[in-house]
Amino acid sequence: METFPLPSVTEKETVVQNMFTSAARAYDINNTVLSFGLHHLWKKLTISLLEIREGHTVIDLCGGTADLSLLAAAKSGTTGHVLTMDLNFAMLRIGLDKVRSKQAPRQGQSPVVVVQSNAEFLSLKDSSVDRLVVGFGLRNVSHLDLALSEIFRVLKPGGRFACLEFSTPVNGVWRQLYRFYSFALLPSIGKVISGDRTGIYEYLPASIARFPDQESFCSMIRDAGFRDVTYRNLSGGIVAIHMGVR
Numbered sequence: 001m002e003t004f005p006l007p008s009v010t011e012k013e014t015v016v017q018n019m020f021t022s023a024a025r026a027y028d029i030n031n032t033v034l035s036f037g038l039h040h041l042w043k044k045l046t047i048s049l050l051e052i053r054e055g056h057t058v059i060d061l062c063g064g065t066a067d068l069s070l071l072a073a074a075k076s077g078t079t080g081h082v083l084t085m086d087l088n089f090a091m092l093r094i095g096l097d098k099v100r101s102k103q104a105p106r107q108g109q110s111p112v113v114v115v116q117s118n119a120e121f122l123s124l125k126d127s128s129v130d131r132l133v134v135g136f137g138l139r140n141v142s143h144l145d146l147a148l149s150e151i152f153r154v155l156k157p158g159g160r161f162a163c164l165e166f167s168t169p170v171n172g173v174w175r176q177l178y179r180f181y182s183f184a185l186l187p188s189i190g191k192v193i194s195g196d197r198t199g200i201y202e203y204l205p206a207s208i209a210r211f212p213d214q215e216s217f218c219s220m221i222r223d224a225g226f227r228d229v230t231y232r233n234l235s236g237g238i239v240a241i242h243m244g245v246r
């Protein structure tokens, strides 16, 4: 069923970035429609599992339109710091507007700072971060092993990492239904809502099918140096939250 030709590693960054630039304006609404609103619950649970405390420095890597950043900022309090780091200017622009409109009237949240940055080469000091979260981002980087080793490098010893990502549904029937939805229906709906011409909603299911399953991804996280690596399936394994401790 995997029909969309995925870009090679050398062209992946340019192709993927062009897709997100094209999809940015409709990204949030498409997320809500295509996941039937579930992405909000998945994101809330990810942040609650990350055990963010008052005063923590938190990175939302591949943070895009800053949903996870805003949830994290409510946990790390006025003495904490949240950085939304993403390569894509158009996605960050929308994230920044959202941060400005949602943060100003509220008290007790960490300021969210938006930074254009590549997950494979983070401009952060070693051992400088308490918590790092990535939502639906690592599937899109060109070199997953490089991004994981950067995440490990910037976390403090004892610091926690959580990755929310599409994964492999555990039940065979559920897996077939999900594949039908994601390959046959989702691209058309996504295209109608966003008017996209770059193929991002064909790339989405193809890139999910190519991403390591739950256990293989655990092994990669362990290989990057993390301990206590676990995962939790959500919605029958359509997505999984992987966690590790530096």
Ligand SMILES: C[S@@+](CC[C@H](N)C(=O)[O-])C[C@H]1O[C@@H](n2cnc3c(N)ncnc32)[C@H](O)[C@@H]1O
Pocket: 016, 017, 020, 061, 062, 063, 064, 065, 066, 067, 068, 085, 086, 087, 088, 091, 117, 118, 119, 120, 134, 135, 136, 137, 140, 141, 142
């Ligand atoms: C599917 S969006 C996820 C946005 C947000 N985290 C969320 O959960 O809604 C994936 C994001 O990863 C970003 N991205 C892809 N490759 C990246 C890289 N090498 N470094 C930083 N960000 C990257 C894209 O620009 C895009 O904003």
